[in-house]
Amino acid sequence: MLSVSHGCTALVRLFLVRQPTITKSIAVLLIFCVLSLLGLSYYVSTGVLNVVSKSSSPPPPPIVSCLSLSTDRKPSMVNDHSAMPQLRTVSKVLVLVETPFTKMGQEVIAILEATRIRYKMEIAQKRLPNLTHQDKGRYGVVIFERLESYLNMDNWNRQLLDKYCREYGVGIMAFAHPDERLFNAQVKDFPLFVHSKLSMRDYRVKTASPVLRIVRGGEVARGVMPGDDWTVFVPNHTTYEPIACAKLNPTSPFVLQISDDVSEILHTTIIRDRGELDGIQRVFFGNSFKFWLHRPLFLDVLSFLSHGKLSIPLEHYILIDIDDIFVSKPGTRMKPKDVQALLETQTHLQQSVDGFHFNLGFSGKYFHHGSEEENAGDDMLIESREHFWWFDHTWSHMQSHQYNISEIIRDLTLNKEFAKRHGIVVNNSYAVAPHHAGVYPVHEPLYEAWKKIWKVKVTSSEEYPHLNPARYRRGFMYRGIKVLPRQTCGLFTHTIFIDKFPGGKMKLNQSIRGGELFRTILFNPISIFMTHLSNYGSDRLGLYTFESVIKFIQCWTNLKLKTVEPLKLGSIYFDMFPGEIDPVWRNPCNDKRHMAIWSASKSCRRLPNFLVIGPQKTGTTALYDFLGIHPLLVSNYNSLTTYEEVQFFKGKNYYKGLDWYMKFYPDPGEDSNVMLFEKSANYFDSELVPSRAYALLPNAKLICTIIDPAKRAYSWYQHQRAHQEISALSYTFYEVVTAGDSATKELRDLRYRCLNPGHYAYHIENWLDHYNDEQMLIIDGEKLRLNPILVMDEVQRFLQVDPVIDYSTKLKYNPKKGFFCQVMGVNHTKCLGKEKGRLYPEMDTQSQLYLAHYYRKHNIALSKLLTSMGRPIPTWLKEQLTDQK
Numbered sequence: 001m002l003s004v005s006h007g008c009t010a011l012v013r014l015f016l017v018r019q020p021t022i023t024k025s026i027a028v029l030l031i032f033c034v035l036s037l038l039g040l041s042y043y044v045s046t047g048v049l050n051v052v053s054k055s056s057s058p059p060p061p062p063i064v065s066c067l068s069l070s071t072d073r074k075p076s077m078v079n080d081h082s083a084m085p086q087l088r089t090v091s092k093v094l095v096l097v098e099t100p101f102t103k104m105g106q107e108v109i110a111i112l113e114a115t116r117i118r119y120k121m122e123i124a125q126k127r128l129p130n131l132t133h134q135d136k137g138r139y140g141v142v143i144f145e146r147l148e149s150y151l152n153m154d155n156w157n158r159q160l161l162d163k164y165c166r167e168y169g170v171g172i173m174a175f176a177h178p179d180e181r182l183f184n185a186q187v188k189d190f191p192l193f194v195h196s197k198l199s200m201r202d203y204r205v206k207t208a209s210p211v212l213r214i215v216r217g218g219e220v221a222r223g224v225m226p227g228d229d230w231t232v233f234v235p236n237h238t239t240y241e242p243i244a245c246a247k248l249n250p251t252s253p254f255v256l257q258i259s260d261d262v263s264e265i266l267h268t269t270i271i272r273d274r275g276e277l278d279g280i281q282r283v284f285f286g287n288s289f290k291f292w293l294h295r296p297l298f299l300d301v302l303s304f305l306s307h308g309k310l311s312i313p314l315e316h317y318i319l320i321d322i323d324d325i326f327v328s329k330p331g332t333r334m335k336p337k338d339v340q341a342l343l344e345t346q347t348h349l350q351q352s353v354d355g356f357h358f359n360l361g362f363s364g365k366y367f368h369h370g371s372e373e374e375n376a377g378d379d380m381l382i383e384s385r386e387h388f389w390w391f392d393h394t395w396s397h398m399q400s401h402q403y404n405i406s407e408i409i410r411d412l413t414l415n416k417e418f419a420k421r422h423g424i425v426v427n428n429s430y431a432v433a434p435h436h437a438g439v440y441p442v443h444e445p446l447y448e449a450w451k452k453i454w455k456v457k458v459t460s461s462e463e464y465p466h467l468n469p470a471r472y473r474r475g476f477m478y479r480g481i482k483v484l485p486r487q488t489c490g491l492f493t494h495t496i497f498i499d500k501f502p503g504g505k506m507k508l509n510q511s512i513r514g515g516e517l518f519r520t521i522l523f524n525p526i527s528i529f530m531t532h533l534s535n536y537g538s539d540r541l542g543l544y545t546f547e548s549v550i551k552f553i554q555c556w557t558n559l560k561l562k563t564v565e566p567l568k569l570g571s572i573y574f575d576m577f578p579g580e581i582d583p584v585w586r587n588p589c590n591d592k593r594h595m596a597i598w599s600a601s602k603s604c605r606r607l608p609n610f611l612v613i614g615p616q617k618t619g620t621t622a623l624y625d626f627l628g629i630h631p632l633l634v635s636n637y638n639s640l641t642t643y644e645e646v647q648f649f650k651g652k653n654y655y656k657g658l659d660w661y662m663k664f665y666p667d668p669g670e671d672s673n674v675m676l677f678e679k680s681a682n683y684f685d686s687e688l689v690p691s692r693a694y695a696l697l698p699n700a701k702l703i704c705t706i707i708d709p710a711k712r713a714y715s716w717y718q719h720q721r722a723h724q725e726i727s728a729l730s731y732t733f734y735e736v737v738t739a740g741d742s743a744t745k746e747l748r749d750l751r752y753r754c755l756n757p758g759h760y761a762y763h764i765e766n767w768l769d770h771y772n773d774e775q776m777l778i779i780d781g782e783k784l785r786l787n788p789i790l791v792m793d794e795v796q797r798f799l800q801v802d803p804v805i806d807y808s809t810k811l812k813y814n815p816k817k818g819f820f821c822q823v824m825g826v827n828h829t830k831c832l833g834k835e836k837g838r839l840y841p842e843m844d845t846q847s848q849l850y851l852a853h854y855y856r857k858h859n860i861a862l863s864k865l866l867t868s869m870g871r872p873i874p875t876w877l878k879e880q881l882t883d884q885k
């Protein structure tokens with residue numbers, strides 16, 4: 001554009017200043033032509049002209065026709081696989097792969113993750129993992145990435161696996177992938193033969209197969225199948241039954257040997273072994289997931305072999321949001337005939353999708369911002385308002401993370417007034433934020449304003465926990481608002497013509513016919529799609545895409561599609577996935593997209609660099625105080641309720657969100673060497689905290705302190721008594737630690753709280769499930785008490801902080817207190833308050849003996865763990881382990 005305007009100015013000047021000569025006139029004309037060409041190419045490349053030229057051609061009708069949509073459509077067989085009573089297996093899959101990186105194995109894992117089916121991946125050549133636990137089978141189905149790995153297992157492992165499968169009714173699934181070309185080769189140990197490395201065409205699934213559930217039998221996928229590495233199975237026993245078959249491609253090798261009549265004979269591409277010979281059900285696939293239908297068939301086989309335990313529901317919900325109503329650029333907006341088409345398609349889709357409605361998200365500010373015809377389109381949307389569902393998409397299509405609460409409130413109010421003026425009945429409970437801004441990472445003011453103006457209860461976003469990989473997208477709940485995962489269907493604001501679809505029309509059709517879009521609906525029982533106003537003008541890509549994919553699903557599957565209002569969808573979602581209600585906060589600075597929609601006033605520097613995690617009563621407060629002496633180690637501001645401990649990752653505080661947590665930290669600035677830290681002694685023994693802390697602070701360092709666990713338990717008990725905890729006052733220490741199953745709940749709880757933190761090895765390992773060994777410093781609390789100077793030097797080295805402090809000048813033993821305290825002046829030290837280092841009677845001998853025995857196995861585990869980590873063994877631990885009390 002720049003060159004065009006500069007050129008024009010030059011042209012005008014030339015004419016104004018002098019009389020043109022002929023040569024100059026020709027030169028001017030030439031310049032004019034070049035500029036016109038430049039201008040034209042600009043318009044063509046930006047698509048502006050396309051809008052004009054293409055909008056006259058009729059939008060494409062939906063694709064897909066199939067046998068099952070014809071009038072003589074036969075009812076399809078939907079098998080209920082949950083026939084076997086008293087299964088003794090867990091709903092989990094064992095996946096045996098060649099290597100963790102092989103493509104096929106990764107594809108299997110990707111399906112399991114997308115469908116939220118639990119799995120364990122192991123290398124096939126290694127010893128099998130434990131298959132049982134307390135008379136329960138750990139896996140409901142065993143999958144071999146390669147059939148060859150199953151056949152070539154060593155005798156011991158093979159017998160073990162077969163025995164397990166027989167006893168627990170567990171099925172085996174495997175994918176044939178022979179390295180060499182085979183003709184009529186016998187499958188090792190089975191009355192089954194294969195031809196391999198073939199090219200196939202015209203794929204069909206057997207109508208009567210008991211394996212089918214999602215896949216509708218009887219359809220034919222015409223044409224040549226992808227790949228020339230197909231294996232077909234030739235059984236020689238009644239135990240085998242074909243599930244799917246295909247014809248040979250005439251160009252395939254062995255064609256003549258295999259059959260005379262290449263065109264008609266069907267060859268088995270997926271075969272089931274009913275288990276007549278050895279009591280084990282197996283299903284072998286003759287190819288990978290290159291052919292799209294193998295994914296839904298994989299899910300059916302999984303369901304079948306697990307006796308319905310690993311089935312996904314057949315009822316699937318879809319909600320199609322059309323965001324940006326009124327927002328699009330002139331030339332890309334809907335005209336009356338597009339609105340008409342939208343209405344017609346909605347009516348049409350209501351026949352195949354129960355309750356179907358397009359869900360329209362409006363931004364009133366841009367009403368009537370198009371051409372005359374497009375403004376008439378806006379009017380028609382308003383006239384047809386009661387046929388659609390409507391939700392708020394902000395008045396000005398604002399990125400809420402850039403605004404404060406009153407600005408957001410003002411914006412939402414304007415949109416609300418717009419709706420009122422135009423008689424739009426808005427679905428109050430649902431709203432969507434433009435650009436996902438403010439939903440995740442959470443921008444508190446948006447949530448507050450939504451609740452206040454619209455009483456929003458449900459929203460959706462594709463950003464939690466991250467946009468990619470899409471299969472990990474999940475929901476969460478924050479401040480009473482349910483955030484549901486949103487799916488992308490490939491239609492963005494600029495995707496308005498079929499041939500401009502990224503990758504072209506072929507790519508779009510692939511996505512519809514078993515590709516990405518189809519898979520999204522298949523794998524997610526609830527799919528909320530994000531589309532835009534512009535996808536329904538021009539070529540009406542939105543209508544083409546969804547009508548086609550819904551037809552395709554009807555053709556090939558027994559999925560029952562439904563649409564329900566977002567509020568109901570929210571309840572259904574969290575009834576299905578209750579484990580997702582609790583959010584997991586991640587660091588926005590580790591995701592570029594998150595940074596782009598996070599308020600500029602926030603900074604990841606306001607998060608701790610290291611955590612002192614406890615456990616309680618091991619000297620953590622002394623350590624906290626000593627750390628605070630160092631000018632480069634800065635702790636959080638005090639909490640009003642829990643003083644120096646923020647206790648964010650444990651308990652209710654976590655639900656207050658990241659903004660709340662960050663307010664406890666100063667911003668040390670980008671270039672500062674300051675390290676922020678938090679000490680919360682109750683983090684150590686929590687089951688949830690390690691994963692939460694790691695999600696937010698994966699690079700943090702951790703410090704824990706350990707003392708003799710029996711001593712720690714007794715100190716804790718005394719602490720509870722000093723704090724007047726009734727249960728601790730009611731029972732002696734011995735009664736607490738020895739409380740058995742018949743004790744009151746109150747006493748059992750007290751015992752648990754008293755003894756559990758002392759299971760050091762167990763808790764440290766929980767942390768090390770997430771963090772690396774090198775990220776954790778384990779301090780001997782006794783050493784901290786007796787020689788804090790040495791310990792603080794070690795801490796400085798571990799933190800790699802400038803050792804600007806000589807702790808020998810900062811800490812001094814206070815004989816009166818019996819502890820090291822901070823040096824404040826020549827004859828003045830500051831010690832911890834009377835809360836720490838209380839005087840209490842010695843532990844009774846009975847309790848000492850009991851606890852020495854109780855903690856013995858935990859202490860052994862700790863010594864093993866410390867040795868494996870290359871850490872020193874504390875003196876008290878050595879004594880405990882040598883002591884024969």
Ligand SMILES: Nc1ncnc2c1ncn2[C@@H]1O[C@H](COP(=O)(O)OS(=O)(=O)O)[C@@H](OP(=O)(O)O)[C@H]1O
Pocket residue numbers: 615616617618619620621622681715716718719784785819820821832835836837838
């Ligand atoms: N320098 C110094 N001053 C005071 N106290 C010290 C010090 N070093 C270690 N200790 C020991 O720390 C015990 C308290 O541990 P915590 O601070 O981790 O307790 S808490 O969980 O934060 O309440 C406390 O336990 P009790 O003696 O049972 O009170 C002390 O033994």
